[in-house]
Amino acid sequence: MPELVDVVVVGGGVMGVCLAYELARRTLRVALLEAYALGSGVTGSGFAWLNATSKTESDERYFQLNAEALKRYERLALEHKAENLGIHSGGTLYWARSSQPQQIAMLRRRADRLQALGYPYSMVSSGDMEILEPLVRFRPPNESVEGLFAPADKWAEPLRLIRFLANHARNHNAIIKEYCPIESFHTDTLGKVSMVRAGGAEYATRSVVLAAGLQTPALIQLLTSNPQATQAVPIKQVPGILADTAPQSAEGQARRVLYPPDTGGLHFRPTATGGLLVGADDTDALAMEGSLDAKRLNEIGRSLLVRANDWLPQLALKEAAQGMSAYLCMRSVPQDDYPIVGALPGVNGVYVAVTHSGLTLAPLLAHLLAEEIMLKQMPPQLAPYRPDRFL
Ligand SMILES: Cc1cc2nc3c(=O)[nH]c(=O)nc-3n(C[C@H](O)[C@H](O)[C@H](O)COP(=O)(O)OP(=O)(O)OC[C@H]3O[C@@H](n4cnc5c(N)ncnc54)[C@H](O)[C@@H]3O)c2cc1C
Structure with missing residues (x-):
């Protein structure tokens, strides 16, 4: 017998988990289906800076969306306590x-x-x-x-955040399935989505949200068998490199997100385990130039630590470099850099939710999309970000 649910959410990154949380607390029955572990996409490996200050050159509506998203975090923290969510204030x-x-x-x-x-x-x-x-x-x-x-800016521990929200959704009757990749979608004779098969089980539903980051276009293709339908969600992959030092290797060195006057856009912040997380715009640009092997990534990671050490003279560089992991991760960035959230044109009952700055924006976008699914009415804040703008 298929499981009967109101909404299937595909993707257990911050976007999908926030949606499951928002839908479940509105008493909708939700199934969240994640191909691997929660947070194993981009969410688990970004810089997780929750901010509006880096968006002052974007259009004003987008800036205000980010500012509003930070207020949403404040509400979440009031309700659940910042430490449970892994949210760190400090600006x-x-x-x-x-x-x-x-x-x-x-x-x-x-x-x-x-x-x-x-x-x-x-x-x-x-x-x-x-x-x-x-x-x-x-x-x-x-x-x-x-x-x-x-x-008002903050930073987050992404895995702690999404695990907490996923547990909360579970407590509100949500099904959260990991290692459960989508096998197929089914539509009825009127073209409305009716069933999802995943991980050997079936979920009968009238609504599906695709929040699968970079994989979202592939899922649209699976759903519609129409390559043109993917044009509504054009996504570019933008690589980033981060150096993450070992626990306790930088205890107390930095207390918040710091942007020193470095011409290459160096930035760093503390980690929850007493390490340092470092990135830079110029090293991200190196990753655009071609593939990087582990040795080269490690060299880049060390160079980031050396630059951070210019501003943190008491950082024990050798110790920090020893346990450091430097990694490359792909951002899923909509073609025009703005979120793509709302009904997918052409298939009744299917929504998409893909964005860059997803750590910052997901709680707010999920709240707005959950309102839309519940009330069948688009919140005005989502009007600039509809998938049909690309068609
Ligand atoms: C280097 C770097 C730095 C960043 N810094 C910041 C920052 O400072 N602040 C900020 O706000 N944002 C930042 N971001 C961006 C942010 O991390 C992302 O926007 C956000 O994590 C996207 O979340 P998501 O849930 O949309 O996607 P993802 O986390 O990628 O989640 C999608 C999920 O879908 C699953 N999936 C895919 N296909 C299927 C399938 N067929 N069946 C089931 N599940 C499937 C995947 O396994 C994955 O878990 C950064 C990103 C990078 C790479």
Whole structure:
């Protein structure tokens, strides 16, 4: 006998899990089907910075969507406690040196935009910054620095977050299946989705959400047998490289997400186990150039630690480098960089939810899409992000 469910969610990354959580708490019966373990896609290996401050150059609606998503996290934390969710507040600190007028100008421009957009921030002196981050070397001799502190930004432990939300959904009657890849979809004579087969079981349903990141177009193809249908969800793969140091190797070195005045876009933050997570825009660009073997990735990881050490002079570099893992991961980025959320044109009852900045946006996008599925009405905030804009 097939299991009767209101909604099947495909994909156990942050997007799918947040959806299962939002649907289950609205008393819908949900089955979340994940091909591997929860979080084994991009979700488990990103930088997990929850922020709006990096989006000041995007369009205003998108900036406000991110700002609203941070408020959603605050509500989640009020309800479930930040430590249970693996959410770390502390904000983001950017700074620039007086010897680099271009960087000072960029910092001030970011501040002007944040002011215009109504997002909390303050300009901070080197004295303030030393209080925020006592172990960081902000100021080279004979130079002054300017800082921008955005207290509403956060960072997350993605696996802790999604495991907590998945358990909560389970407690609200959701079926959460890992190692359960989709085998087939079925539609009725009117073209409405009717059943999903996965992991040897059948789920009878009237609604399916595809939240499978990079694999979403392949699932649309499986569902429709029509390569053209995948045009509604054009996704590019954008690689990123992160260096993650061993537990306790950088205890207390950084207390929040830090953006020093590094021309290559270096950024780092603490990890929950007392390590450091480091990335940079210029090393991400190296990954675009071609395949990297383990040795090259390790060299890149070490170079990221050396750069972080410029700002964290007390970091025990040798120890940090010893247990470091450097890895490459593919972002699933919609072609125009904005989320793709809503009904898939052409197949009744099927929705898609794919986005970049998914750690930041998933709780809010999932809340909005759950409202839509429940009320059969599109929330206005989702209007710019519909799949049919690509057709
Ligand atoms: C280097 C890097 C840094 C990043 N930094 C940030 C950041 O600082 N802040 C931020 O907000 N975002 C960041 N991101 C992006 C963020 O991690 C992603 O947007 C988010 O994790 C996407 O979640 P998702 O659930 O859509 O996709 P995924 O996590 O990829 O989940 C999709 C799931 O679908 C499953 N699946 C696929 N096919 C099937 C199938 N046939 N059957 C069943 N299941 C299937 C997969 O196994 C996978 O678990 C970063 C990404 C990278 C790579």
